[in-house]
Amino acid sequence: MRTDQYQGHDYYMMDDLLTDEHKLVRDAARAWVKKEVSPVIEDAFEKGVFPRNLIKGLADVGAFGPYIPVEYGGAGLDQISYGLIMQELERCDSGLRSTASVQSSLVMYPIWKYGSEEQKQKYLPKLASGDMIGCFGLTEPDHGSNPAGMVSNFKDDGDHVILNGAKMWISNAPFADIAVIWAKSEEGRIHGMVVERGMEGFTTPTMHGKWSLRASDTGELVFDNVRVPKANILPGRSGLGAPLSCLDSARFGIAWGAIGSALDCYDSALRYSKERTQFDRPIAAFQLQQKKLAEMITEITKAQLLTFRLGQLREAGTATSAQISMAKRNNVDMALHIAREARQIHGAMGITNEYPIMRHMMNLESVITYEGTHDIHLLITGMDVTGENAFK
Amino acid sequence: MKILVCISKAPDTTSRIAFTDNGTAFDENGVQFIVNPYDEWYALVRALELKETQGGSVTTVTVGGVDCDPIIRKALAIGSDDAVRINTDPKDSLFVAKQIAAYAKDNAFDLVLLGKETIDYNGAVVGGMVAELLDVPFVSFAIKMEVNGSTATLEREVQGGVEVVEANFPLVVSAAKGMAEQRIPNMRGIMAARTKPLQIVEAQDVSTSTTIVRYELPPAKAAVKLVSADNVAELVELLHKEAKVI
Numbered sequence: 001m002r003t004d005q006y007q008g009h010d011y012y013m014m015d016d017l018l019t020d021e022h023k024l025v026r027d028a029a030r031a032w033v034k035k036e037v038s039p040v041i042e043d044a045f046e047k048g049v050f051p052r053n054l055i056k057g058l059a060d061v062g063a064f065g066p067y068i069p070v071e072y073g074g075a076g077l078d079q080i081s082y083g084l085i086m087q088e089l090e091r092c093d094s095g096l097r098s099t100a101s102v103q104s105s106l107v108m109y110p111i112w113k114y115g116s117e118e119q120k121q122k123y124l125p126k127l128a129s130g131d132m133i134g135c136f137g138l139t140e141p142d143h144g145s146n147p148a149g150m151v152s153n154f155k156d157d158g159d160h161v162i163l164n165g166a167k168m169w170i171s172n173a174p175f176a177d178i179a180v181i182w183a184k185s186e187e188g189r190i191h192g193m194v195v196e197r198g199m200e201g202f203t204t205p206t207m208h209g210k211w212s213l214r215a216s217d218t219g220e221l222v223f224d225n226v227r228v229p230k231a232n233i234l235p236g237r238s239g240l241g242a243p244l245s246c247l248d249s250a251r252f253g254i255a256w257g258a259i260g261s262a263l264d265c266y267d268s269a270l271r272y273s274k275e276r277t278q279f280d281r282p283i284a285a286f287q288l289q290q291k292k293l294a295e296m297i298t299e300i301t302k303a304q305l306l307t308f309r310l311g312q313l314r315e316a317g318t319a320t321s322a323q324i325s326m327a328k329r330n331n332v333d334m335a336l337h338i339a340r341e342a343r344q345i346h347g348a349m350g351i352t353n354e355y356p357i358m359r360h361m362m363n364l365e366s367v368i369t370y371e372g373t374h375d376i377h378l379l380i381t382g383m384d385v386t387g388e389n390a391f392k
Numbered sequence: 393m394k395i396l397v398c399i400s401k402a403p404d405t406t407s408r409i410a411f412t413d414n415g416t417a418f419d420e421n422g423v424q425f426i427v428n429p430y431d432e433w434y435a436l437v438r439a440l441e442l443k444e445t446q447g448g449s450v451t452t453v454t455v456g457g458v459d460c461d462p463i464i465r466k467a468l469a470i471g472s473d474d475a476v477r478i479n480t481d482p483k484d485s486l487f488v489a490k491q492i493a494a495y496a497k498d499n500a501f502d503l504v505l506l507g508k509e510t511i512d513y514n515g516a517v518v519g520g521m522v523a524e525l526l527d528v529p530f531v532s533f534a535i536k537m538e539v540n541g542s543t544a545t546l547e548r549e550v551q552g553g554v555e556v557v558e559a560n561f562p563l564v565v566s567a568a569k570g571m572a573e574q575r576i577p578n579m580r581g582i583m584a585a586r587t588k589p590l591q592i593v594e595a596q597d598v599s600t601s602t603t604i605v606r607y608e609l610p611p612a613k614a615a616v617k618l619v620s621a622d623n624v625a626e627l628v629e630l631l632h633k634e635a636k637v638i
Contacts, residue, residue, distance in 0.1 A: 015424075020465055024582055028469075029581065060579060075582070
């Protein structure tokens with residue numbers, strides 16, 4: 001692995017829109033990533049393991065629930081700060097960002113928004129400090145884009161419920177201490193609850209054979225007559241809207257994260273094109289390479305503007321799910337396209353782990369599918385503008 | 393121990409360097425500024441380490457305008473207790489040294505730490521001037537510093553080895569690579585920096601002693617001359633007559 005020479009790119013002086021604290025948060029995350037993660041990420045990806053010794057550092061740079069209020073151990077930062085941290089993590093690796101996204105948006109967020117005061121006090125400070133890692137269970141083997149069809153369910157058993165079912169494609173599952181999972185009551189209503197490692201009948205088998213997000217651990221959650229105390233059920237909200245609101249938060253982070261991947265690919269391609277000489281000239285001097293690079297920075301700049309505005313809306317509490325869908329869909333597609341173009345600029349070197357391009361490209365194939373597929377997000381926009389539901 | 397750390401802003405090393413006002417001033421347009429790395433990585437971090445082991449306080453001082461506030465906030469986020477900004481446009485080294493010395497004199501610090509130089513103007517003289525103005529010892533380019541009661545033991549890198557120096561407090565030390573390791577501000581530090589005091593102090597009326605006539609960029613890099621591997625005679629000739637290095 002080469003030295004991480006990454007520099008940010010800010011064609012439209014977006015930094016002028018950020019506060020000094022935003023820049024401090026972003027630059028601290030970037031410095032930490034360069035020092036602690038860049039030197040080990042290729043190896044972790046190749047071995048297919050999440051480097052767990054990074055958890056403390058992730059907590060220190062505020063990657064775990066930065067917008068959670070200070071009284072629950074969070075940093076009390078705004079939504080744009082959250083986005084910037086996700087951007088810097090995914091600039092290095094989507095798997096690294098996934099681990100932080102899940103902890104923040106899919107575990108801490110629902111406990112903060114829908115948990116009881118006791119649940120917040122019990123879990124949030126430990127999740128913020130990285131002393132506890134969480135995962136989120138919504139997707140099932142037979143229910144991905146259609147989570148309402150889930151079969152995981154629980155039955156009343158006095159002061160407990162008996163939980164049965166299985167969840168699949170769960171980031172952090174193999175080593176998580178707790179899982180925020182969604183299952184149907186006997187009345188068919190979806191509820192969230194916290195399942196803790198060690199509860200009898202709860203297992204988290206690791207999923208192998210991924211060619212993507214290899215530096216992030218993925219597993220299943222299996223519930224075989226698990227007795228979960230009723231005190232672990234999130235009392236604040238039920239129905240599919242509850243988990244979907246968590247996905248809004250995570251997708252918002254992904255929209256920022258994808259810009260990070262795109263920036264890294266562009267940065268590497270730009271540098272390589274200036275250094276690589278063919279026909280006695282740097283390849284950056286050839287029109288076909290310039291077309292690729294010019295289109296890349298144009299698309300990155302558009303995505304930066306779109307996402308910054310989304311950050312303002314999100315901070316104001318007015319961002320709609322459909323607006324978040326548009327940004328997630330646009331930015332991940334943009335990043336994947338840039339990864340492919342950047343791979344071409346790097347020539348044969350682009351397929352090696354000397355450069356981050358193939359790793360980003362492989363990762364983004366997951367990112368474009370998880371948290372709402374590329375197609376589903378299109379239908380969300382379609383439904384939003386036409387008022388017609390084309391899902392089924 | 394009461395420690396004062398001098399913090400200066402410096403252009404990010406990737407900045408494009410240009411000049412304005414007929415080549416007499418650095419063009420700051422579009423330039424990103426950072427904390428001068430020698431001040432941040434070595435002086436500030438060693439000061440924090442000393443505070444952690446000896447107790448006391450760490451104050452940073454910066455001579456500059458409101459545009460310095462972001463780098464001051466970063467120093468607070470890394471861990472200094474409070475900060476002072478002497479509100480004036482820094483003119484030259486003696487001007488800056490007099491501002492810092494006046495503040496340091498009024499506030500009786502045991503130790504003034506600063507980087508060995510700034511990475512923009514590379515003067516490396518402010519520390520010595522501050523020490524002289526305060527009439528206290530100065531140790532320059534220190535790579536190590538230990539404290540034992542009222543005495544500091546310092547190491548300086550000298551040609552072919554190390555020089556070990558002892559000096560009594562109060563003392564001014566300029567820090568070089570080796571003194572400490574860079575600390576990345578963590579989230580708790582960034583949050584704490586919001587409420588740490590940043591005091592704005594009016595500048596002393598000091599006249600400047602030098603005037604900038606002009607800045608010049610180094611000549612553009614010439615093309616590489618390739619000499620074939622079997623033509624050693626030509627290589628030697630070029631190194632001798634053209635490059636004039638042998």
